[in-house]
Amino acid sequence: MKYSDKIINTPSSFIRNILKVASSEDVISFAGGLPNPISFPIVELQKTINDAIEEHGPKLFQYSTTEGYLPLRQYIANKYNNNFGISIEPEDILITTGSQQALEMISQVLINKGEGIIVEEPGYLGALQAFSLTEPTFYPVPLTEEGLNVEQLTQTLLENPHIKFIYTVPNFQNPTGITYTRENREAIYEVVKNFDVVLIEDDPYGDLRWRGEKLPYIGAGRLENSVILGSFSKIVTPGFRIGYLVTKNKELLNHVNTAKQATDLHTNIFSQIVIHDYLAKNDLVTHIAKITDLYQAQASAMQEAMDKYFPPTVKYTKPDGGMFMWVTLDEGLSALELFHKAMDAKVAFVPGDPFYTCKENVNTLRLNYTNSSPEVIEEGIKRLGKILYEVTAKELV
């Protein structure tokens, strides 16, 4: 059998591949991207399910429409209208099987083989994987502490007219935890508005802010080809696989709808109705505060431990929300080599490599803090610190 070029060139996920070892009982794992189970409102969901079965009956179990459950789309529209003052209608929204599916479909709808996609460097590996299925040319633009490097963004757009879309995660980015500043967003907007490209703002973590003020979107509400992606995975449950895509570009949405028909007909309707009814009947703000309180404590524990146990030359980001931190080791060090040593010491993380489209043996790595207690976090960082000191000492010799 010969397989398609696109699948041969699509990397399988490093994270999914190490899931088995990383999730073994005796390993302290900072590798995954799992929300803490505290974020699943199980008792409320169970009540909602039982009520929904009484109320909706067979409708929960039958085939449904491709665009998704109307009241859920109305809820999402209201949320954007209330929180960001941008005018979104239910007709501007498509419910997807997790926002991962939206990534794959947008790429299918826009990219002919070889056409360009601007991605953050480093960028979300699941997005790189989804886009790879359409055989694009990747144009990585570096992230700084402030957000996307605007000069390089401009240069890249000017030099490559076949670029179809820009993929960003402006809030608590995966893998770095970086949030684009207000000024950076404005500067990006001023550039992008001059080009015929789609701007994707993927925002699964935006609600998970424990410090600072909510920032406006870059393009939503003012760029014709703006797309926002959202998800209930980090604030209600990822197990239901409910995400969504928002755009006021009707033609684009229409094409995505056709791709959705072809891909899985529609998203699980039982889960859509249950998520909607849960949101309609419960206090989401209080629920989210419970999650962010926990994550803030975990993030603090990790930062304090790194201050204490890591060599002072090691740098790391200090996010105001979200689920990840990004560590930069001394130049010349390989995070992948460190990964193997760390696994021997029963600590897992994700080396930076899979977050780049064309770099290997990088000196960066991603840490997740949402799934371990502060005590376990300290122990894991302590072990990593010990290895880092050993490695650094060896280098000096």
Add this chain to the structure above:
Amino acid sequence: MKYSDKIINTPSSFIRNILKVASSEDVISFAGGLPNPISFPIVELQKTINDAIEEHGPKLFQYSTTEGYLPLRQYIANKYNNNFGISIEPEDILITTGSQQALEMISQVLINKGEGIIVEEPGYLGALQAFSLTEPTFYPVPLTEEGLNVEQLTQTLLENPHIKFIYTVPNFQNPTGITYTRENREAIYEVVKNFDVVLIEDDPYGDLRWRGEKLPYIGAGRLENSVILGSFSKIVTPGFRIGYLVTKNKELLNHVNTAKQATDLHTNIFSQIVIHDYLAKNDLVTHIAKITDLYQAQASAMQEAMDKYFPPTVKYTKPDGGMFMWVTLDEGLSALELFHKAMDAKVAFVPGDPFYTCKENVNTLRLNYTNSSPEVIEEGIKRLGKILYEVTAKELV
């Protein structure tokens, strides 16, 4: 904005497009492909859900593995081993977001632009749509009352070495209701075994047999590149979007797994666990008998009505199970024109056109009988018959 060639060339679904008109209260619809709500074991599912929350807790709501819930894959493996005596392991199975997703992924994994796919003529329109996203060349092979035309199948395979897979629905085919005979299956096997192609046997309706004996698969258990697709949509619930892919070709399954990671990470785990626990704790055979008893009565009502009200020159299939019948009008008549007249008389069906890759204004149409009572079926067919007599009379003039 310019969109990709593949999405421009992917038709949107005729059925989904007419869903709104066809599902209006005063229309008798034979257009959809909805299972009867009798097939949703709502009471049992509700009990299963409540038990599952007690038993599994957060696991129902967390991210999960790409290949799918192991006990569900074990259940599926056992079903094939017990019913067909073919040795399937859980490792040979991937759970998909409806079997629709399996169609799209197989095409992504196998097809480079322009490469060939053999499809049934007429064939399942959702499959044609899913495959279109990879820009293949379609090679339709006609269906006969016995199954695939083996001579044309052979010829097509011999003349087109770039054909990568053959897509079949051997049991109660959509749209025709035809089941491949035992001899036809054997003859197809004897041909296909000599070619390096994948044989897909899509089997969503196989369990819905009310007459005759279960037939062996064509390739499963003996062809290296055999793929079976299955689904719980027609026997438990389509709302959960749980389908699966079975193949003993490890390399193929590995590539599909990568496509699945890229497409939606994994299938809704809550629904996977609930479906599994429901199957483990309930008598599926009795449940299915209830469904097939109803469908048999509905199919009989439709046949009797067609005998009574249709012009004698109109032909139609007489399925032994499944959800559809296929009607062939007098040559020269257009089912699409009939569709518009029928909608005026508040009866909906699907004209044959979207089931062909390169034919228009065909004289065939699909009728679904699973969602109307025998009385409503008689009334709908009576109205159609009246129009058919009028149209035929006009033709004679």
